[in-house]
Every structure is written in structure tokens, then in C-alpha cells.
Amino acid sequence: MSFEPRIVGFLCNWCSYAGADLAGVSRLKCAPNVHIIRTMCSGAVEPEFVVKALQHGADGVLILGCHIGDCHYQYGNHRAKKRVAILRRLLSYLGIDPRRVKLEWVCASCADDFVDVVNKLTADIKELGPLHGGGKDR
Amino acid sequence: MEEVKIGVYVCHCGTNIAGTVDVEEVAKFAATLPNVIVSRHYGYMCSDPGQDLIKNDIKELGINRVVVASCSPRLHEKTFQGVLRGAALNPYLFQMANIREHCSWLHEPGPELTEKAKRMVRAAVNRVSHHEPLEIRAVPIFPASLVVGGGIAGMQAALEIANANQIVYLVEREPSIGGHMAQFDKTFPTLDCAACILTPRMTEVAHHPFIRILTYSEVVEISGYVGNFRVKIRRKPRYVDEEKCIGCGICQEKCPWKALSEFDVGMRKRKAIYTPFPQAVPNIPVIDTEHCAYFLKRTCRACEKFCDAKAINFEQKELIFELDVGNIIIATGFDTFDASKITQYGYARYPNVFTSLEFERLCSPSGPTEGHIILADGRQPDSVAIIHCVGSRDKNYHEYCSRVCCMHALKHAQLLKEKTNADVYQMYIDMRCFGKGYEEFYERIQKENINFIRGKVAKVTDQAVSEEEKGKLIVLVEDTLLGRMLRVPVDMVILCVALEPRKDAGEVARLFHLGRSADGFFLERHPKLDPVATMSEGIFIVGCCQGPKDIPDTVAQASAAAARALAMIVRGKMEVPAITAFIDETKCSGCKICNRLCPYSAIFFDDSTKVSRINQVLCQGCGACAAACPSGAITHNYFTADEIMAEIEGVLA
Known part of the structure; x- marks a missing residue:
């Protein structure tokens, strides 16, 4: 059986969650591997959430927020950007390929982008292999 | 602590979910999860009988947590929270699993859809066990309103509110209210005189018992929150005693x-x-x-x-005072584009190149020429070029359309014909006459022997190359309909300058916590469904500070904002949303990291206890502070770390 990665997606309530809703409403189809968890803002995604997901069996984590300048809370996405950058470096020290954690901007009308991001990340992580045993991480 | 009893309700949504997800199996699976007392599936959970299922189970089975697996919480979270409220259960003891938008609609049909739905339900069940009742509080509000800007927008908003017998403070930084509209001569498309329709309004504002006009004044500081703003006003000294002056002149x-x-x-x-x-x-x-x-x-x-009234007072000092208001309406208007930035149009180099606003003054009977349209040397022009889109629809300056220029250019043409019978050339990119009666006005003007040249003007010059161009301004323009370069000699050039954000819009935005769109105008909460509200609760934007617009749209917006303010004034109190963050004072180390992080300045440091606190009314619930707190002292209600962690475990188990 082929490897089906499990990915946890943290989507901000205002842009990205709405963008994912729109993808569904528009009946666009994407890989079923991302499990979406709603957060109020990408800036509210604690690094611990990401670590927890990776620890509990996720092969990848996706964080989606509003485009820079469009944050519902003015600049929460700036914080997300900074935090994820640091987190990715820390993960690579731990031997986890930082490509497993992805931060992207998906707006409320960006249904196509949402589908593309999900498919791309799913394909990338399939390429990387499972995080827990047999993966290509160092 | 009471025992957690969860009810799970899986919705078929007709075939929208049940068509690809085995809802019966999902419901059966849910029944096996810890703390689940009852698990049902039903055709349409949002329907009355669907809602009754939940209500009955709360009453008869005593369930105290509810999970509905159906559509997006953005669609029906409020509906189901209402059901809980109706059954005397706190609405936050609820969680939705979005198995329609994010599952049955989003993926190719297959057995993994049912599996995914199960995981989503398990995550919701895991999470909801951690939910706590959250308090929905109501706080009283100040009934007075503040309107910033005394142009037609601000006056209209003030009058609407004051006519409902509510107090309005109208702050204007200039010595008089009136704004840009007072400078106009005629208004399109009806050509009624601006002063004739504006001055009665100004008098009405001046004499209204519920309006207090504060001219020559500015807002310098604002604190508080929706319903409870405290605004600091600086009143500049006029050096004339307002009580004594009789306005004799x-x-x-x-x-x-x-x-x-x-x-x-x-x-x-x-x-x-x-x-x-x-x-x-x-x-x-x-x-x-x-x-x-x-x-x-x-x-x-x-x-x-x-001065017989002894009103002159050279010793007058500026006055700083505070007002308590519940709502704020921002109507700070626009600036006009500085045409000298486009050097090739010759503004400020050739005396007979005017901006549209200067031309308004030239036409006005109370203007510098008493309404005579004359050139710098006092002659009447025989030919006039009106150049559209000066600074608008131009990648070098402003990309947006200023919306009013096509129409005022047509109006100028009409006035020129009436007063001077000059040859008029309209040099336009596109004619945009979109409002009520505007297209008809355009049709009418076209019949008045006015030349329309479609093309963006390259240059205005005084370098004549032929006898007939001597002493004239020559407008170089490509007529894109003929595909030919033209040299049009004229006596006068009118530049239809763009409407742009006020020079100090950035400072005003910071003062009132407003967002700005890419063009620099203040940002509305939603471009279609919430065009006068802003991301700052209780602060509204109307008129050209939100984007270029004509007088009818401005007035409509002003009335809309007044209605929004009045809605809150009539309620007399407001509900504070429960999704906020709070700080556990026993865990807070007082590091202040969160204080600077908050976009709403809702977090303050309590010097007496040396810990930070969050103002529950200012907090908008973004969660940035909770994510950053190194001590884990901040809880983000409804999105607590425990809840999210449980959800993560649920989807991955």
C-alpha cells in the first residue's frame, strides 16, 4: 500500500478557513490528507501545537493565514511568519526535515490556492516519506 | 466538576454529506468514543426537527456538551449555539465538525471520506470535553457620539444622529464646517448650486440642539473601547472670544x-x-x-x-478637554492630487493651467473672479482642454479611479459653454458615468458641441510650431479612436486631479486603530456587506476617507453609519464577545512580552501586582498573546491550548 501522509492544517478563521470552505462549496477536489483545525489567527498557532502534531503521528503540518497586510488582527500573520521560521530551524536541529512544516497565505476567495497548497504539500511529504520511521529526514 | 456527557449529531445534509460519507457508520463510531452518551444522525440538523433532537437530549438525557458534524461553523455555528442557549446550556459547550465543506465536498468520493469524517468527529468530541462555559457580558455604553470631520459626510451623520435626540460632537480642524463641498460651484448632474444646498445644512447643524460643533479643534488621543471611548480634543486658540464675537466682520x-x-x-x-x-x-x-x-x-x-464687542483676545490659550462617547464616525475626507508632480502637464509653470478645484472657485460667484471664467490676463478663454485622470488610473501615481472626475469634467464643460461659449475638448481615457442620471447628463453634454478626444494627454506645452498655436497652450494627445497624434491649441487647461487620502491619513489611522487599503484610504470591515464599519468596533468611516465617491454616495454612507451608531445607542448596552484571552495572574511572570504584542493595546501591566492584565472589552480574541506567553499564563478562550491539543490528538489517533 502506498504511503498516505497525515497532515495537520491550522487555518485562520478569517481568510484561510473561509478559503477552504470556498474550495468545498466550489466542489474543487484536493487530496484528503490534510486535517483542518480552525484557529482564530495564524499568529495564534503556538509552536507547541506543531510539535504536538508531529509527535502524535503527523507527517507534516500546514499553517495557513491571511496574506500579509490582510490580517484580520492587523499583523498576526507577521508573528506567524517569524515563529514558523524559527520553528523550522529548530526542527532541522532535531533531524526533522523543515519542509514538513509549511506556512502559506490563502485568502477567503483563494479556493484554487488552497487546493494547490494542499496537493503540493501532500506530494512533497509523500516524497519525504513517513516521519515516524522510514522517512528521508536526517 | 460535573460529569461530561456528550451528544453527537451527524447531519446527512440530504445527499451532500450522506452521498459520499456513511453517516450511519460515523454516528455508530461516535457512540463508542469516551463520554458520548448519545449519537444520532439526521437528514438536516439545521432544520427545526434537527434542532429539537439536540434540545430534547439536553433536557431528557442531560447532555452537557454538543458536537454537530455537518457544515462549516462559519455557516451554522451561531444556529446551533442558539439551540444550546434555548435549552439553557452555555453556547460555548459546543463544537462543530465540518464534514461537508472540508470533507464530502472537497475530496473525490471513496471509502477514505468516511474515515476522514470519523477522525473529524473524534477530534471534535475530544475537544469539546475541555470546553468550559464562557460568560457573555453586557456593558453599558455612553450615548453621545463623536463625528470627526465637518464636511458633508460628517454633517449628514451628525444630523441623522442628532435628529434622534442623541448628542453629537462634531469636530472640525478648520475654522468652519463645510468641507470641500463648500468650495464647489455647481453639483452634477442636476447643476444645482452647491452653496444653495449646503448652507442650509450647515445652519441646521449649527442650530441643532443636540449637536455641539467644535471647530478649529482636533482629536489628539483616544482611549477606551466601543461604547466607552474617551477622546481628548485640542481646541486651537482663535484669539477671538466666541461668546463675545457677533460676526460683524x-x-x-x-x-x-x-x-x-x-x-x-x-x-x-x-x-x-x-x-x-x-x-x-x-x-x-x-x-x-x-x-x-x-x-x-x-x-x-x-x-x-x-472690535466693538471686545471679542479679540490675544492671550487666548489652546484648550484640551475630554469627551466620553460610545461611537466614533470618521469623515475626514480627501486631499486633491498635487498636479505639479506631473511636470509635463505644466501645472504651476503655465498660469492658465488650473486644477479642477481651482476651476470650481473660478466659476463660483463668491470666488476670486466673482464667477467670471477668465485667464490670468483677464481675457475670456476661446478654447479650453479638460484633461481627465490626472493622477488617477495611472500606475505612476494612483491606480484607482477617482470616480467623480468624468462627471465634474462634464459639468465644467457645461459651465464653460454657458458662460463663455468656448470650444471645449474633453481628453479622457474612458467615460465613467455610472450614477443615477449621470449617463443622461453625459448624453446631454454630448449634444452641446463639445469635442471628446479619447486618449491620455502626453504633454501640455507653450512651444508653438505654427501661427495658430502662438500664445496658446498646446495639448499633445493621441486620439486612440483615430489612431493619430493631435496638437490641440487652447487658452486654458483644466486638470481633473485625483482624490487622494489626506496627507495625515496614516496618523489618523494609527490614532483610531484603522486599517488602510493598498491605495491608502481607510479600510472598511467588509467591502460589500459592511462598508461603513471598521475592524475597530464602534468606529465607522464615511465619505471620501474610505475611498473617492460623489456626494450622493457620501450622504448615503453617512446615514448608514449614523444608523449603525444609533442601533447601539438604542440598545444602551452591548454584548462583549466571549472569545477573548485572559491572564492567570499566578502564572504570569510579568515579562510584558504580551503587552507590546497586542494589536488593540488591550494588555496593560498592573504595577501594583506586577503582572499583566487583559481588558476583556478591548480584546478581540486573536490569540497572539497566548501563543507568545513563555509562562503559558494566557488562556485563549474557546481556543485554549488544551482544546487544540485534544483536537490534534483526535485527528491523529
Whole structure:
């Protein structure tokens, strides 16, 4: 059986969650591997959430927020950007390929982008292999 | 702590979910999860019978947590929370699993859809066990409102609120209310005189028992939150006692010192003691200290000598005072584009190149020429070019359309025909006449022997190459319909300058916590469904500070904002959303990291206890502070770390 990665997606309530809703409403189809968890803002995604997901069996984590300048809370996405950058470096020290954690901007009308991001990340992580045993991480 | 009893309800949504997800199996699976007392599936959970299922189970089975697996919480979270509320259960003891938008609709059909739905339900069940009742509080509000900006937008908003017998403070930084509209001659498309429709409004505002006009004043500080704003106002000294001045005007007559008139866009001079225009409200002059001989050299005092009312007071000081208001309406208007930035159009180099606003003053009977359209040398123009889109629809300056220029250009053409019978050339990119009666006006003007040249003007020059061009301004333009370059010699050029954000829009945005869109105008909460509200609760934007617009749209927006403010005033109190963050004082180390992080300045440091606290009314619930707190002292209600962690475990188990 082929490897089906499990990915946890943290989507901000205002842009990205709405963008994912729109993808569904528009009946666009994407890989079923991302499990979406709603957060109020990408800036509210604690690094611990990401670590927890990776620890509990996720092969990848996706964080989606509003485009820079469009944050519902003015600049929460700036914080997300900074935090994820640091987190990715820390993960690579731990031997986890930082490509497993992805931060992207998906707006409320960006249904196509949402589908593309999900498919791309799913394909990338399939390429990387499972995080827990047999993966290509160092 | 009471025992957690969860009810799970899986919705078929007709075949929208049940078509690809085995809802019965999902419901059966849910029944096996810890703390789940009852698990059902039903055709349409949002329907009355669906809602009754939940209500009955709360009453009869005593369930105290509810999970609905159906559509997006953005669609029906409020609906189901209402069901809980109706059954006397706290609405936050609820979680939705979005198995429609994010599952049955989003993936190719297959057995993994049912598996995914199960995981989503498990995550929701895991999470909801951690939910706590959250308090929905109501706080009283101040009934008074503040309107910032005394143009037509601000006046309209103030009148609407005041007509409901509610107090309005109207703050205007200029010496008089009236705004840009007071500078206009005629208004399109009806060509009624701007002053004739505006001045009665100004008087109405001035005499309204519920409006307090604060001219020559500015907002310097604002604190508090929706319903409970405290606003600090700085009232600049007029050096004229408002109580004593009777507005006779003798001071202006006698004052020997002059300066360029702002109201007449520098086209004539006013005195150092002045009212901006004859119909000014209030009709009380101010002394311009930069041009008054007393303030410059401590001499003169002519105004004081001649004032019978003894109203001149050179010792007047600025006044700072505070107002308590519940709502704020921002109507700060626009600036016009500085046409000298486009050097090839020759503005400020050739005396007969005017901006549209200058031309308004030229047409106005109360303007510098008493309504005579004349050139710098006093002649009447025989030919006039009106150049559209100066600074608008131009990648070098503003990409947006200023919306009013096509129409005022047509109006100018009409006035030129009426008053001078000159040849008029409209040089336009596209004619945009979108409003009520606008297209008809355009049709009418087209019949008046006016030349329409479709093309963006390259240059305005005085370099004549033929006899007929001598002494004229030559407009170089490509007629894109003929595909030919033209040289059009004219006596006068009118530049339809863009409407742009006020120079200090950035400071105003910071003061009131407003967002700005890419074009620099203030950002509305939603471009279609919430066009007058902003991301700051209780602060509304109307008129051109939100984007270029004509007078009818401005007035409509102003009334809309007034209605929003009145809605809150009538309620008298407001509900504070429960999704906020709070700080556990026993865990807070007082590091203050969160204080600077908060976009709403809702977090403050309590010096007496040396810990940070969050103002529950200011907090908008973004969660940035909770994510950053190194001590884990901050809880983000409804999105607590425990809840999210449980959800993560649920989807991955």
C-alpha cells in the first residue's frame, strides 16, 4: 500500500478557513490528507501545537493565514511568519526535515490556492516519506 | 466538576454529506468514543426537527456538551449555539465538525471520506470535553457620539444622529464646517448650486440642539473601547472670544495683513484675521498667527481697536478637554492630487493651467473672479482642454479611479459653454458615468458641441510650431479612436486631479486603530456587506476617507453609519464577545512580552501586582498573546491550548 501522509492544517478563521470552505462549496477536489483545525489567527498557532502534531503521528503540518497586510488582527500573520521560521530551524536541529512544516497565505476567495497548497504539500511529504520511521529526514 | 456527557449529531445534509460519507457508520463510531452518551444522525440538523433532537437530549438525557458534524461553523455555528442557549446550556459547550465543506465536498468520493469524517468527529468530541462555559457580558455604553470631520459626510451623520435626540460632537480642524463641498460651484448632474444646498445644512447643524460643533479643534488621543471611548480634543486658540464675537466682520475689513486664502486654493488673498468664506459656520473669525503682525512683531492690534464687542483676545490659550462617547464616525475626507508632480502637464509653470478645484472657485460667484471664467490676463478663454485622470488610473501615481472626475469634467464643460461659449475638448481615457442620471447628463453634454478626444494627454506645452498655436497652450494627445497624434491649441487647461487620502491619513489611522487599503484610504470591515464599519468596533468611516465617491454616495454612507451608531445607542448596552484571552495572574511572570504584542493595546501591566492584565472589552480574541506567553499564563478562550491539543490528538489517533 502506498504511503498516505497525515497532515495537520491550522487555518485562520478569517481568510484561510473561509478559503477552504470556498474550495468545498466550489466542489474543487484536493487530496484528503490534510486535517483542518480552525484557529482564530495564524499568529495564534503556538509552536507547541506543531510539535504536538508531529509527535502524535503527523507527517507534516500546514499553517495557513491571511496574506500579509490582510490580517484580520492587523499583523498576526507577521508573528506567524517569524515563529514558523524559527520553528523550522529548530526542527532541522532535531533531524526533522523543515519542509514538513509549511506556512502559506490563502485568502477567503483563494479556493484554487488552497487546493494547490494542499496537493503540493501532500506530494512533497509523500516524497519525504513517513516521519515516524522510514522517512528521508536526517 | 460535573460529569461530561456528550451528544453527537451527524447531519446527512440530504445527499451532500450522506452521498459520499456513511453517516450511519460515523454516528455508530461516535457512540463508542469516551463520554458520548448519545449519537444520532439526521437528514438536516439545521432544520427545526434537527434542532429539537439536540434540545430534547439536553433536557431528557442531560447532555452537557454538543458536537454537530455537518457544515462549516462559519455557516451554522451561531444556529446551533442558539439551540444550546434555548435549552439553557452555555453556547460555548459546543463544537462543530465540518464534514461537508472540508470533507464530502472537497475530496473525490471513496471509502477514505468516511474515515476522514470519523477522525473529524473524534477530534471534535475530544475537544469539546475541555470546553468550559464562557460568560457573555453586557456593558453599558455612553450615548453621545463623536463625528470627526465637518464636511458633508460628517454633517449628514451628525444630523441623522442628532435628529434622534442623541448628542453629537462634531469636530472640525478648520475654522468652519463645510468641507470641500463648500468650495464647489455647481453639483452634477442636476447643476444645482452647491452653496444653495449646503448652507442650509450647515445652519441646521449649527442650530441643532443636540449637536455641539467644535471647530478649529482636533482629536489628539483616544482611549477606551466601543461604547466607552474617551477622546481628548485640542481646541486651537482663535484669539477671538466666541461668546463675545457677533460676526460683524469689521476686524477683517480693518486688518492690513494678508495671506493666501486656503478656501480659494491660493487664488486670492484673505486677511490675517479671517473667516474662510462668507457663509462660514460658526461665523467667528480666527487669527492666523503666521501672518498677523501682532504675533510676528507685536504691533498693529487693529482688529482689537475696531472690535466693538471686545471679542479679540490675544492671550487666548489652546484648550484640551475630554469627551466620553460610545461611537466614533470618521469623515475626514480627501486631499486633491498635487498636479505639479506631473511636470509635463505644466501645472504651476503655465498660469492658465488650473486644477479642477481651482476651476470650481473660478466659476463660483463668491470666488476670486466673482464667477467670471477668465485667464490670468483677464481675457475670456476661446478654447479650453479638460484633461481627465490626472493622477488617477495611472500606475505612476494612483491606480484607482477617482470616480467623480468624468462627471465634474462634464459639468465644467457645461459651465464653460454657458458662460463663455468656448470650444471645449474633453481628453479622457474612458467615460465613467455610472450614477443615477449621470449617463443622461453625459448624453446631454454630448449634444452641446463639445469635442471628446479619447486618449491620455502626453504633454501640455507653450512651444508653438505654427501661427495658430502662438500664445496658446498646446495639448499633445493621441486620439486612440483615430489612431493619430493631435496638437490641440487652447487658452486654458483644466486638470481633473485625483482624490487622494489626506496627507495625515496614516496618523489618523494609527490614532483610531484603522486599517488602510493598498491605495491608502481607510479600510472598511467588509467591502460589500459592511462598508461603513471598521475592524475597530464602534468606529465607522464615511465619505471620501474610505475611498473617492460623489456626494450622493457620501450622504448615503453617512446615514448608514449614523444608523449603525444609533442601533447601539438604542440598545444602551452591548454584548462583549466571549472569545477573548485572559491572564492567570499566578502564572504570569510579568515579562510584558504580551503587552507590546497586542494589536488593540488591550494588555496593560498592573504595577501594583506586577503582572499583566487583559481588558476583556478591548480584546478581540486573536490569540497572539497566548501563543507568545513563555509562562503559558494566557488562556485563549474557546481556543485554549488544551482544546487544540485534544483536537490534534483526535485527528491523529
